[in-house]
Every structure is written in structure tokens, then in C-alpha cells.
Amino acid sequence: MVVTALLGVDLGGTLIKAVVASPTGQVHHRLMERSDVESGPEATLARVIDLARRMGAQYPFEAVGLGICGPVDHAAGLLVESPILPGWSDVPVAAAIKDQLHTPVCLENDAACAMLGEWWLGAGERKDVVAGLTLGTGIGGGLVLNGRIFRGATGLAAEFGHISLAADPPCPCGGNGCLNVLASVTATIARYKELGGAEIGGFEELLRRSLSDDALAVEALMASVAYITRAVRSLVNVLDPDVFVMAGGMAQWGDTLATLVQQGLLASTFSGLDRTPVRVARLGMFSGALGAVHLASTSLRR
Numbered sequence: 001m002v003v004t005a006l007l008g009v010d011l012g013g014t015l016i017k018a019v020v021a022s023p024t025g026q027v028h029h030r031l032m033e034r035s036d037v038e039s040g041p042e043a044t045l046a047r048v049i050d051l052a053r054r055m056g057a058q059y060p061f062e063a064v065g066l067g068i069c070g071p072v073d074h075a076a077g078l079l080v081e082s083p084i085l086p087g088w089s090d091v092p093v094a095a096a097i098k099d100q101l102h103t104p105v106c107l108e109n110d111a112a113c114a115m116l117g118e119w120w121l122g123a124g125e126r127k128d129v130v131a132g133l134t135l136g137t138g139i140g141g142g143l144v145l146n147g148r149i150f151r152g153a154t155g156l157a158a159e160f161g162h163i164s165l166a167a168d169p170p171c172p173c174g175g176n177g178c179l180n181v182l183a184s185v186t187a188t189i190a191r192y193k194e195l196g197g198a199e200i201g202g203f204e205e206l207l208r209r210s211l212s213d214d215a216l217a218v219e220a221l222m223a224s225v226a227y228i229t230r231a232v233r234s235l236v237n238v239l240d241p242d243v244f245v246m247a248g249g250m251a252q253w254g255d256t257l258a259t260l261v262q263q264g265l266l267a268s269t270f271s272g273l274d275r276t277p278v279r280v281a282r283l284g285m286f287s288g289a290l291g292a293v294h295l296a297s298t299s300l301r302r
Helices: 041-058 093-101 111-119 179-184 185-194 203-211 216-241 249-253 255-268 284-301
Strands: 006-011 015-021 026-033 066-067 105-109 129-135 139-145 245-247 278-280
Touching: 006 041, 006 111, 015 041, 015 284, 026 041, 026 179, 026 284, 041 093, 041 278, 066 093, 066 111, 066 255, 066 284, 093 105, 093 129, 093 139, 093 185, 105 111, 105 284, 111 129, 111 139, 111 245, 111 284, 129 249, 129 278, 129 284, 179 216, 185 278, 203 216, 203 255, 216 245, 216 255, 249 255, 255 278
Parallel strands: 006 066, 066 105, 129 245, 245 278
Antiparallel strands: 006 015, 015 026, 129 139
């Protein structure tokens, strides 16, 4: 079978990002729409299917790779649960999409897909060990070893967003003080409001306010950076990756975020000329969707 195009979808807590691309990563078409996950699994997956059909009408594809925010049962094609998708439990995501689109569907955690995408075409530069965080509505993590997602013994490896850094607040995962509830976009905006900041439309607006000398916006952002740096320090000391990548909505901050975390890392870990470089995603908001394309492509080949 000669595959000419695949669909990669990143289903997040706020947005659906999708691309149709070749097996070599040439992008034919891309779309980004709101996911509205509060409406429940059936309605949200119907939106994914509709988006896929619209894209496929212009650029037919042979298979679908889908990254979703939460632990995945890969063999069964299920989303087991999700800290940021309330009510989604043992959802047969792969079957629901396959039955409607009549194409093979590969299901994976969204953060793992993002790191795979960055390994393939982005900041990971196809290095042997690529680790990273997706900093969005929630915080996920991914680890790619020699071009393959590391899933661990039960498929739940690299949940870096659930490193515990404090006694509180509680996290939907059941733990307390997880990076996910301390430094995600959601947590950063909530902190800004708790400090006395005005209503805000999203992370881009928070960034603009910080650049306009809004001291509360700066304080909220720097608190999140401090938590992220602590988590990255722990991960670098354990994994010693070739590169550490930060993707997701907060990566819109760009090199400033990478520089702040890199400086904190160098100031608080074992020294060395080759200490792990920290980079923001080069694929922007489509790291996960392109990683899902690569996942689908390699799955078809196998």
C-alpha cells in the first residue's frame, strides 16, 4: 500500500488541531477549531469526525492518528480517563472515529504525540532522547527514545504534568500539588485573577499585559515559570535528555520562556558544558497533530 496522505488530530481541552500531511511531513492542509469538550464525548467526537470529513474532501487521507489529553489504552483504543475532560471515562475513541471514517485509527496521548512531532520535524532534531512538557489547558509530558514514544509497562509513562511539587492544591488525577494545577495556562490565569488582576480572555492577553508593565501579570507568569523550572530540573536529573522541549499554548511565549527555564536549570543542577538545552516547540500549535501523522504512518508500515 502506497500511502500519500494521513490525517493527524490533536484533541485538547480547548482546541482541536488537525493536519493532513504526507508520510514525510509535507503539510497539505491544517485547521484549528474549538473542541468544546464540556458538551461530552459524543458531541466532541462528532466535531472531530466532521472536521476530518471536511479536510478529507479536499485532501483524501488513508489513516488517522489521534492524540488526546489523558491516559490511553492503546490496544483497545480507549481514552481511560482525563483530568481535563470531565466525564470522559473508558471512551472508545478509536472505534467511534473508525466506524464513521472507515479508515485505520491510531490513538495516543496528546503530549506524547507532541514530543514525537517535535522529535520528527521540530526542536527535537531526531535526537536519541527527547523529553518535554505540553503547557496548555493542563500539563502533559512525553518521552521519545530513538524515535519511539516510551509508554512504560502499562502505557502510562511520562505523565510529567503530575509531578508533585507542593502539598496543595488537589489535582483531578487524585494527587496534590501537581505541576498540572500549579503552572498550566489555566492555573496561571487563575493565579492572575487571585492576585487581583482583571478579567482576561486567554494566555495571549496575559502575555500582552505582562509586556505592558502589568505587575500582576508578570508575578503570575513568573510563579508558573518557577514551578516549571523545578519540574524540568527533576526530569533532567533523572533522564539526562539530549533536548527538553516545551510545547502547547504557553510556548507562545517563545524564547523568553526557554531562556528563563534554561537559566533556572543551569543555576540549580550539576554543571557541564553539554547540559540539556531547553527549547520551545518549533511546530507551534501543531506539534501534536504532526506527531499523530507520524504515529499513523509508522503504524501502517508495521
